[in-house]
Structures are given as structure tokens and as C-alpha cells.
Amino acid sequence: MALNSLGREIPDSYAGKKLVPYRDPYSVSPEGNVATRALRRVNPGTSKRLSSLGEAIVASGLRDGMTIATHHALRNGDFLLNAIVAELAQLGLKGIWIASSSVHPVHAEIIPHIKSGVIAGFQCGVNGLIGEMASRGELSCPIVVRSHGGRARAIMEGSVKIDVAFIAAPCCDEYGNMNGYFGPSACGSLGYAQTDALFASCVVAVTDNLVPFPVVPISIPQTLVDYVVTVERLGDPAKIVSTTTRITTDPVGLQIATYASQVIEVSGLLKDGFSFQTGSGGISLAVADKVRGAMGRGGIKGSFGCGGITGYFVEMLEEGLFASLMDVQCFDQEAVRSIGRNLAHQEIGADFYANPFNGGAVVNRLDCVILGATEVDTSFNVNVNTESNGYLLHNTGGHSDTAAGAKLSIIVAPSIRGRLPIVKDRVTTVTTPGETIGVVVTERGIAVNGKHAELKEELVRRKLPVKEIGELQREICKITGTPRPLEFEDEVVAVVEYRDGSIIDAVRRVKG
Amino acid sequence: MKIVKKVQAGTLQSSDLMVFLAPAEALCVTIESTVQKQFGELIRAKVDEVLAQHGIEAGEVRITDRGALDYAIEARLETAIRRGTEV
Known part of the structure; x- marks a missing residue:
């Protein structure tokens, strides 16, 4: 057990791997080369078509203990991961690791296969019941949470080696060219799958939409497939966009959005060339709306x-x-339609x-990002992984990536949610280090984080309600x-990797 | 004072609570809350205080809390008590 620089207890190793405790956001240097894989040859006349997932699993050479991946652009409407795991069980495979880009509540269906040993663990974060059950000690499977x-x-x-990537391809031809723009399961960007491919x-x-060769535009080319x-179906289109993306009408949310947009205006970043990211939450969209007006x-x-x-x-x-x-993932149908229509709507992979x-x-080029939080602490560390009951319920997404990359990262959150204060002495789990957080708006x-002293002065001068974070905490409590x-308990149910591979926190089993 | 009829007050929305009262021989309070672990004792203390203020000596008090603040607990419980003690 070692303490990382944020005072978090990190086990020496987890799931058979030695862990490196987190130190700071920017100083870890990579070593070695980009991972490789075998060359391959497909001669003219060869068909790539197989008739079922089961046949594909056999053809792929997947064996016990290997690692599979899917992408999560179909979000909570995804049918594919459940179908694959059911096939793995059917084929009698054991100890398979899942390294998907995310796992959603819909994938609770695989829980019996975790219990039976078909699935060994997750080289990715999980949303929903799997994490909750692991937190209660009801599921035994290592979980390594990673940002995008x-x-x-x-x-x-190469620290995660994917043996077989199953890529849900909403629009695909028989030679494997694909995009996510069109078809009954259209999801837009296939950004997460590009790395896997x-x-x-x-x-x-x-695919559930095989079209004549060749698919254009091509997001992932035949050469990789x-x-x-x-x-029959890749997913449920109604749930592919799992959250309705609408501006909040809640007065608390609107007040937060007003303050956040004022912070952006005062920051001096809002000028020609401005670059911006928000999530799909109601408050984030309200901020976007105000920024749009400005x-x-x-x-x-x-x-x-x-x-x-x-x-x-x-x-x-x-x-x-x-x-x-710059689009790694489409959050709603409007975005899906746009990516197939607007040339300036650029699909990008998770690496990019x-x-x-x-x-x-791309995150290095962001001026401003609006992010949410389940909890923030007086050192500005942010938790989005565990709920305040201690259960691991959410994946990191791009939270720690964008916070590290953007010139100004702004957390927007109501000061109280169901009696729980947003500001704590110590967050339950650190997702994103305080050093990369600029401002917390409630x-x-x-x-305002101390590193933005000028911004703080300017906000005070313009009579915005600036408070020390400890003062804010006392007021809320x-x-x-x-x-x-x-x-x-001491038992570690998941580790949270920082974007550089060091371990920023460990999630432990909840007592009682 | 006693609870003389079955009544309820409140909602199950986040930050609210539902209060159910029913006649009983003795005073029996049960509280279920989304923030039991963090605030269970404070909620219980507030409920006891309001019951005492109104001199409730007998009745079944069942509370399902969704993270309500003290003033909401007070208001919902008082409403339920007024409804439940009306003859």
C-alpha cells in the first residue's frame, strides 16, 4: 500500500499488475514504442462474411483468458455486448476480460456470466449495477476505470491488449468499410472504435445494415477489418441517445449557468478562435446557450x-x-444527422x-470546458465515479482528459443534491485532480482555484459572488x-487510472 | 395527542419526503432515507423534535425520505400531524 500525492491509499498491485501511484497531471513520460500486431494478408476473392457472432468468435481464435472490446456509441441502447457475452457462455469460454470503451446499465444482463466465470473482469469503467454490486461485495471482478x-x-x-474487437457498425459493407452515420442504429461518430480497429x-x-460496397464516407476502413x-439489430434506436439533451428549466440550474457564462466572459477567452466543450447535461447546455448568445x-x-x-x-x-x-461521440440525433451532412463536423478517434x-x-487546444461533478473537495479534486453512498456507478468519460487539457475547466453543480453538499473535506473518490480544475460554480x-488569481480578482471586481471553497462548504453544511x-472495508473493488496510467484512487467495498 | 386516522403528506421527489401516519397504541417511528448513512441521526432528531412539539404520544409514523432538508421535514410532518389529528 502506498499513498499517492493526493493522499489516497493505492494498493501495490491490482489484477496481477503493479501499480504506479499518481503524482501530478503532466510529468509522466511515455517509454517505448506504439503497440504492434501481426501483419495479415487477404487475397482477392476472399469473403469476410460470417453468418453469426458465434462463428465470428470461433474464427477470431478467442480463447480462455483473452480480452474483447466493444464501443459505447450505442450507449444504453446497445445489444451487442450482451449478445457476445451470451455467445461466449454458449461456447464454454471462461475468464474473458472486457475492455470496452464503456459499459452501460443495459449490460447488467451479463452479471450472471460474471458470477459463472465467463467474464473475469473489466479493463474499463462501468455505469450502473455492475459497479454497485461490486461495491457491495456481491460481484468479484476487477475493474480498472479509465478516461477516454x-x-x-x-x-x-500495449498495457491493454485487445484480442478481439467487435465493432458495432451501423452502416457497413461486406468488406468491412463502415461508418456510424446512417442506418437504423445510426450513432454518428465511431471515435472510440477507431483505436480498437x-x-x-x-x-x-x-452490422444490422449491410450496404453495397463501398460504404462512403469511411470512418473505419476495410484494411483494418x-x-x-x-x-438482426445492433441496438434500440430510442435508447442509443440515452439522455434527452435539453436546456434545464430548473431555476437553480439556470442561476449556475448564468454564473458560469459570466466566468467565461470575464476570463478573456471568449474571443475569435474560442474553443469550447460541454457535456450533455441540462446545466451544461444552458451554459452553451448563454455562451452562444454572447x-x-x-x-x-x-x-x-x-x-x-x-x-x-x-x-x-x-x-x-x-x-x-471535433466529434468523438454523438450525444443526440441532431448530432448524428449533422455528422453525415456537415463537412466541418469532423469525426475524431479517442486517441486524437x-x-x-x-x-x-484535441483537448490540449481547448480554451474552456464545462464539466459536472458528484462531489468536489476543498482541494478542488472532483469525483464523478462514485455516488455519495460510495457505490461505483459512473465512468470517467473525458472528465480528467479535458480538465487537464483546457485552459479553463469549470465545474457546474448545484450546491445541494438530495441533502448532500457538493463540497466535502475529501471526495469519496478522486476522478480528476484539483490541480486541473479552474473554477467551481454553484x-x-x-x-476559484488559487492558480487562476487574475481571474479571481476580475470576478471580484465585477461583483460576482466569489467565495473561498471552504467558506462555500461551511455555508452549504x-x-x-x-x-x-x-x-x-479494505478490499479494493476497482482502481481509477489517471489518463497517464498512474493510479489516482482506489474504490473500496462499502461497509454494511 | 394521538393520531386518529390514516393520512399522508409529501411526495417522493428528490429533496422531498413522504410522511405516512396511522393510529396505533404506542408511538412507533420508522425512517427510510436515501441519505440514511450520512444523515440518519439528524433526520431522526428532527422528526422526534417535531413530534414532541406537537405532543404526539401515540401513532405509527412512517417516513420515506429522499434527501429533504430540515425545513421540508418539519413542514411535511406538521402537515401530516394536522391532518392525522383532526377529528
Whole structure:
């Protein structure tokens, strides 16, 4: 057991791997070369078509203990991972690791296969019941939580070796060219799958929409694909976009959005060339809406909008407020339609988006990112992985990547959620280090990290409600009462990797 | 004072609570809360305080809390008590 620089207890090893405790956001240097895989040859006349997932698993050479991956662009509407795991069980395979880009609540269906040993563990974070059950000690499977950029890094450096990537391909031809733009399961960007296609030993395209050769535009080319399988349905289109992306109407949320947009205006970043990312939450979108107004009024032309793209950013692109969109994942149907239509709506892979170990990711070019938080502590560390009951319920997404990359990262969150104060002495789990967080905006006040002293002065001068983060915490706890700290066992149920591969925190089993 | 009829007050929305009261021989309080671990004792203390304020000596008090703040607990419980003690 070692303490990392944030005072978190990190086990020496986990799931058979030695762990490196987190030190700081920027100093870890990569070593060695990009991972490789075997060359291959496909001669003219060879068919890549296989008739079922089961046949594809056999053809791929998947054996006990190997690692598979899927992408999560179909979000909570995904049918593929459940179908694959059911086939693995059918074929009698054991000890398979899942290294998907994320796992959603819909994948609770695989829980019996974890219990029976078909699935050994997760080289990725999990959303929903699997993490909750692991936190309660009801499931025994190692979980290594990674950010989007961290996952791309782990695959590219070879610390996670994907044996077989199954890529849900909403629009695919018989030779494996694919995109996510069209078809009944259209999901837009296939950004997360691009890394898998490049590095997995075997790549299986799975489609419910086989179209005549060649698919254009091509997101993932035939040269990377070994097999093509057709299935009835890849997913439930109604749930592929799992959250409705709409601006909040809640007055608390709107107040937060107003403050956040004022912070952006005061920061001096809102000028020609401005680059911006928000999530799809109601408050984030309200901030985007206010920024859009400010850009329109000021005649400001931004350079790019980034991230999970929503219809909101599409409108800003089409209004000329942004020159381009850099899209690793589409969050709603508007974004899906746009990526097939707008040339300046650029699909990017997870490596390009957020990997810290390449020639420079898109997040490095962000001026401002709006992020959420389950908890923040008085050192500005942010938790989005565990809920305040201690259960591991959410994946990191691009949280720590964008916070590290952007000039200004702004956390927007209500000061109280169901009696729980947003600011704590110590967050339950550190997802994103405080050093990479600029400002925390709540409806009760704005806390500015010490490294942005000029911004803080300017906000005070403009009479915005700036408060020390400790002061904000005391004010909130006066209303909620002071929460009793949760109790944990020693047993580690998951580790949270920082984007550079060091371990920023460990999630422990909840007591009782 | 006694609870003389079955009543309820509140909602199950986040940051609210539902109070169920019913007649009983003795005072019996049960509380279930989304923030039991963090605030269980504070919630219990507030409920006891409001019951004492209104001199409730007998009745079944069942609370399902969704993270309500003290003032909401007070208001919902008082409403339920007024409804439940009306003859």
C-alpha cells in the first residue's frame, strides 16, 4: 500500500499488475514504442462474411483468458455486448476480460456470466449495477476505470491488449468499410472504435445494415477489418441517445449557468478562435446557450466545439459561431444527422481526442470546458465515479482528459443534491485532480482555484459572488447539516487510472 | 395527542419526503432515507423534535425520505400531524 500525492491509499498491485501511484497531471513520460500486431494478408476473392457472432468468435481464435472490446456509441441502447457475452457462455469460454470503451446499465444482463466465470473482469469503467454490486461485495471482478484518453493510451502502449474487437457498425459493407452515420442504429461518430480497429489482434465488424460496397464516407476502413457479421439489430434506436439533451428549466440550474457564462466572459477567452466543450447535461447546455448568445452579440467566431457533440453545438456550427466540430461521440440525433451532412463536423478517434501520449490531443487546444461533478473537495479534486453512498456507478468519460487539457475547466453543480453538499473535506473518490480544475460554480457562489488569481480578482471586481471553497462548504453544511463520513472495508473493488496510467484512487467495498 | 386516522403528506421527489401516519397504541417511528448513512441521526432528531412539539404520544409514523432538508421535514410532518389529528 502506498499513498499517492493526493493522499489516497493505492494498493501495490491490482489484477496481477503493479501499480504506479499518481503524482501530478503532466510529468509522466511515455517509454517505448506504439503497440504492434501481426501483419495479415487477404487475397482477392476472399469473403469476410460470417453468418453469426458465434462463428465470428470461433474464427477470431478467442480463447480462455483473452480480452474483447466493444464501443459505447450505442450507449444504453446497445445489444451487442450482451449478445457476445451470451455467445461466449454458449461456447464454454471462461475468464474473458472486457475492455470496452464503456459499459452501460443495459449490460447488467451479463452479471450472471460474471458470477459463472465467463467474464473475469473489466479493463474499463462501468455505469450502473455492475459497479454497485461490486461495491457491495456481491460481484468479484476487477475493474480498472479509465478516461477516454487513458483508454486510448493504454491500448496504444500495449498495457491493454485487445484480442478481439467487435465493432458495432451501423452502416457497413461486406468488406468491412463502415461508418456510424446512417442506418437504423445510426450513432454518428465511431471515435472510440477507431483505436480498437487499429490495435486489436482481430477486428470483427457487426452490422444490422449491410450496404453495397463501398460504404462512403469511411470512418473505419476495410484494411483494418477481418470479419463482417450481420445481426438482426445492433441496438434500440430510442435508447442509443440515452439522455434527452435539453436546456434545464430548473431555476437553480439556470442561476449556475448564468454564473458560469459570466466566468467565461470575464476570463478573456471568449474571443475569435474560442474553443469550447460541454457535456450533455441540462446545466451544461444552458451554459452553451448563454455562451452562444454572447458570441452572437459580440460577433465572435469560435474555432471548434468539441466532445460528445449535441444538437446545440450543431446549431452553433451552422450559425457560423464555430468553424468546426471535433466529434468523438454523438450525444443526440441532431448530432448524428449533422455528422453525415456537415463537412466541418469532423469525426475524431479517442486517441486524437484525448490521449496524453501522442503528438498532442484535441483537448490540449481547448480554451474552456464545462464539466459536472458528484462531489468536489476543498482541494478542488472532483469525483464523478462514485455516488455519495460510495457505490461505483459512473465512468470517467473525458472528465480528467479535458480538465487537464483546457485552459479553463469549470465545474457546474448545484450546491445541494438530495441533502448532500457538493463540497466535502475529501471526495469519496478522486476522478480528476484539483490541480486541473479552474473554477467551481454553484448557485450559492463561485470558488476559484488559487492558480487562476487574475481571474479571481476580475470576478471580484465585477461583483460576482466569489467565495473561498471552504467558506462555500461551511455555508452549504449550515443548511444540510454535516454528513457522517461513509465507512469502507479494505478490499479494493476497482482502481481509477489517471489518463497517464498512474493510479489516482482506489474504490473500496462499502461497509454494511 | 394521538393520531386518529390514516393520512399522508409529501411526495417522493428528490429533496422531498413522504410522511405516512396511522393510529396505533404506542408511538412507533420508522425512517427510510436515501441519505440514511450520512444523515440518519439528524433526520431522526428532527422528526422526534417535531413530534414532541406537537405532543404526539401515540401513532405509527412512517417516513420515506429522499434527501429533504430540515425545513421540508418539519413542514411535511406538521402537515401530516394536522391532518392525522383532526377529528
